[in-house]
């Protein structure tokens with residue numbers, strides 16, 4: 001049912017990935033490769049990990065394939081880019097630098113361990129969603145910083161040059177070391193996965209710059225309070241609560257970055 005609705009709306013990505021044997025796309029500058037679970041099973045060993053899962057907020061066991069080995073099969077080597085972009089069916093699109101990712105073990109899980117039961121659902125705002133078709137799981141579990149992407153409903157992994165892919169987020173006036181620059185780094189690690197600026201970034205949440213930048217219609221005080229805890233404005237918001245994981249100084253920097261982008265609107 002869901003497949004049909006998404007297809008009618010024109011989300012071709014969803015149509016492909018909701019098919020019976022789900023397909024994972026690995027994309028590089030040299031093209032894309034598609035892998036079904038059956039193909040991956042033939043070519044790679046299956047890993048089983050039990051970890052403390054930050055989405056389910058408890059211990060979970062999954063079966064999957066090494067992210068590193070999947071990237072190798074897909075031809076995603078460090079000479080072709082420096083940033084991994086995970087693309088989920090719902091528009092969630094976190095990124096992580098290839099260098100950081102390669103220092104930690106991750107798997108592309110395709111089922112709960114044993115595969116006997118259905119995927120347990122994850123709460124996302126007011127909805128409960130299945131992690132299918134694929135889920136990015138990190139071996140170190142919830143001990144890792146919150147910037148690590150635990151992407152569920154994963155359909156596609158792309159290796160890009162961050163500067164090229166996200167050029168519209170990074171104006172020439174952004175000087176290293178400034179409050180705006182620090183805000184940009186935090187935005188990239190924590191916000192870009194859901195939000196876009198100049199339409200570059202995740203599609204799960206609103207665009208924050210064009211045509212109106214959020215600092216043009218939110219008061220500074222409300223904006224900071226909202227970013228700290230969106231649920232204090234909108235109950236069961238899909239936006240995570242950042243209170244406790246981002247300091248007020250970090251939020252000030254993010255707002256400084258958003259303000260800077262007001263003068264850097266790009267429409268095409």
Ligand code: HEC
Pocket residue numbers: 186187190191192193194195204205206208214223226227230234236237238239240242254
């Ligand atoms: C998991 C996805 C997600 C992440 C990560 C996220 N947001 Fe959001 N955000 C949302 C959603 C969904 C909305 C709109 C619905 C709502 O307000 O509940 C929203 C709304 C907003 C709004 C209000 C936009 C408007 O025009 O009303 C601002 C500002 C905002 N987010 C800033 C941020 C910042 C800054 C970060 C990073 C520190 C961030 N968000 C991280 C999902 C996210």
